[in-house]
Amino acid sequence: MRGLFVAMCLIWGTTWLAMKVGVASVPPVFFAGTRFVVAGLVLLLLAWARGETRRLARREWGRLALVQLLMVVLTYATLFWGIVHVPSGLTAVLDLALTPVCLLGFGIALGEEHWSLSRAAALGFGFVGLAVLFGPQIAAPTDLFGLLGAAAIVFSAVAYSLGSVMARPLTRSTSATFLSGITLLPGGLILTMGALALEPGAPEAAQFHWGWAAWGGWSFLVVFGSLIAFTAYLRLIAAWGAARAGSYAYVSPVIAVIIGVLVLGEPIGWRAGLGMALLLAAAFCSLQAAGPNVRRRAQGAVRARAAGPG
Numbered sequence: 001m002r003g004l005f006v007a008m009c010l011i012w013g014t015t016w017l018a019m020k021v022g023v024a025s026v027p028p029v030f031f032a033g034t035r036f037v038v039a040g041l042v043l044l045l046l047a048w049a050r051g052e053t054r055r056l057a058r059r060e061w062g063r064l065a066l067v068q069l070l071m072v073v074l075t076y077a078t079l080f081w082g083i084v085h086v087p088s089g090l091t092a093v094l095d096l097a098l099t100p101v102c103l104l105g106f107g108i109a110l111g112e113e114h115w116s117l118s119r120a121a122a123l124g125f126g127f128v129g130l131a132v133l134f135g136p137q138i139a140a141p142t143d144l145f146g147l148l149g150a151a152a153i154v155f156s157a158v159a160y161s162l163g164s165v166m167a168r169p170l171t172r173s174t175s176a177t178f179l180s181g182i183t184l185l186p187g188g189l190i191l192t193m194g195a196l197a198l199e200p201g202a203p204e205a206a207q208f209h210w211g212w213a214a215w216g217g218w219s220f221l222v223v224f225g226s227l228i229a230f231t232a233y234l235r236l237i238a239a240w241g242a243a244r245a246g247s248y249a250y251v252s253p254v255i256a257v258i259i260g261v262l263v264l265g266e267p268i269g270w271r272a273g274l275g276m277a278l279l280l281a282a283a284f285c286s287l288q289a290a291g292p293n294v295r296r297r298a299q300g301a302v303r304a305r306a307a308g309p310g
Contacts, residue, residue: 004225013255015225016088020215026279028080033191039226040185047178070163072187079156085149087266089257094153097279100286101126104159122285129278
């Protein structure tokens with residue numbers, strides 16, 4: 001199982017490079033949408049083959065629509081746009097490290113979790129890490145698009161975490177594969193159609209003359225980032241439990257940072273290094289401090305994000 005965990009962390013640490021390569025030549029929202037359409041179809045076919053499909057009750061459709069909006073449309077439209085303007089390593093840290101912190105924060109806000117020293121440390125590390133990373137830019141902006149891109153990535157983590165909270169009742173009666181498919185396919189269609197209508201360059205990209213680099217990144221995200229790593233995660237959940245398996249959230253970002261430096265030449269200054277270290281500390285504290293409610297949500301969040309970048 002340790003080898004499986006290492007492989008999963010390596011794959012999810014590398015997906016950020018694939019995203020960066022892809023959006024360099026394909027409009028980001030169109031790139032994300034087409035990926036989720038294919039991944040959603042594959043997951044629905046797998047669920048059908050396993051006999052895991054079911055008819056949703058009328059009361060569940062409204063919740064599902066909200067989950068699709070939060071966890072796919074709002075999350076990935078902002079995330080893929082943000083990575084165009086932010087280094088891939090920093091994107092991975094912001095997204096993966098903030099997600100468990102946001103889940104813990106929502107748990108406390110909803111009264112399902114209570115304050116403790118570890119919980120306070122998680123939220124404190126997260127706040128200070130963001131301040132170190134972006135405080136100077138907010139006070140005296142020199143890279144407006146970089147700052148907006150980082151804000152978009154933070155927003156995507158918050159939207160995804162809220163969507164995970166909303167999805168929890170659906171996870172009790174629906175298999176992970178089927179729920180992922182019915183979340184990702186409609187969400188991907190909305191992203192794709194919205195991109196074709198509004199995103200510059202998307203109609204030209206619909207001819208799919210992307211080049212080998214973009215196609216390679218897209219294929220890696222679908223096959224390795226979605227299907228292989230997702231299956232590995234479910235096996236680790238069964239063997240280790242959600243909390244231990246979820247520790248990928250402070251392993252994969254480190255891999256993403258190293259790959260970004262070595263392959264893309266992304267610079268890492270002392271301030272960026274300190275800020276990212278604080279965010280990883282926040283992720284560690286939140287996963288260690290999380291009670292059973294947050295741990296179940298973290299498990300459901302990663303299952304529903306089967307076709308996500310991490």
